[in-house]
Amino acid sequence: MHGGRVIAQGDFNSLCLDPHSVTGPYLSGQKHVHIDKKHRDIFHYISIRWATHHNLKNIDVDIPIWVVTAITWVSWSGKSSLINDILAKYLANTLNRAHQSVWACKSITGVEYFDKVLIIDQSPIWKTPRSNPATYTWVFTFIREVFAASYEAKIRWYAAWRFSFNTKQWRCPECDGDGVKKVEMHFLPPVYVVCEVCEGKRYNPETLEIRYKSKDISDILSMTIDEATQFFHAHPRIIKVLWLMQKVWLWYLKLWQSSITLSGGEAQRIKLATELSKRSSSKTIYILDEPTTGLHFQDVQKLLHILHSLVDRWNTVIVIEHNMNIILNADYIIDVWPEWGDAGGNIVVAWDIEAVKKCSKSYTWQAIKKYISHFKT
Secondary structure, three states, X not given: OOOOOOOOOOOHHHHHHOXXXXXXXXXXXXXXXXXXXXXXXXXXXXXXXXXXXXXXXXXXXXXXXXXXXXXXXXXXXXXXXXXXHHHHHHHHHHHOOOOXXXXXXXXXXXXXXXXXXXXXXXXXXXXXXXXXXXXXOOHHHHHHHHHHOOHHHHHOOOOHHHHOOOOHHHEOOOOOOOXXXXXXXXXXXXXXXXXXXXXXXXXXXXXXXXXXXXXXXXXXXXXXXXXXXXXXXXXXXXXXXXXXXXXXXXXXXEOOOOXXXXXXXXXXXXXXXXXXXXXXXXXXXXXXXXXXXXXXXXXXXXXXXXXXXHHHOOOEEEEEOOOHHHHHOOOEEEEEEOOOHHHXXXXXXXXXXXXXXXXXXXXXXXXXXXXXXXXXX
């Protein structure tokens, strides 16, 4: 709704000089992603001993608690093996009562400081056309309650569950509430076409007769996050979730946009907004795998503010990341080195940015030096 216009174009130099460009100042070095982070003392660690999964070479790692830690190095160096396959699965089993296979390590200590782990990756939120941001974040439940409380719904004895497109007798019988029909293509991926009966509205005519502020339930779900925020301004529970989705830059998504059309970065941010909408116990550890994928410089700035605000509430954040802006603004850096594949799997340095500067073996510091020098020219 707010996008779709070209404001600048040309080669690198012309874009840097164009006063209308939002990207140009970042490319020229006039602006850079930075936050005034607090100095955080480190008192406790999560300690992993003798990690041997994949290419990890019996390494010992201490990850600090109550700070933002960036796990970095080249691809296939062992970052995901260490964090996703060992630490995340162990925490999920211990704190979330999951049952996952934890790969080889001798011990993991320091878990007593947490009561929940949230693993926010870029896997799809769900894999059916019926799933969407409204259902995943549970804001659809609150919207259905608003419709059920309307005068027309009360005189017909319509409860909130009647406005779910999972309810057989109230959804479109042709597409079963999907709004689209799946057409199988030989030797090609399936194609989804809009249902001819409900025209993508998902509901039968009786359900669509119930209106709130002259809008039926299908009209509401066709709104973008921005439009819905204005429409439901008098409903705090709905506004809380929608505002958080705006905060993670999803204001342009429609409430019922199918999950199969979302990018990995969008799916990750929906998960982040969902978790932020829940009450925090201040004992949560967040694990994010390359959350900056697909983000603009300004979006990365907002992401940093969110990550550090989580730590300000005494949570712990671990980010697997290559983005220099995230690494420079992290409290603690762990480099997994020296190369990729069998040549990787060791720890080259684990400390703050000043310690990384002193490590001549760190590829990360070599990249940081070039990145910083760009802003000084």
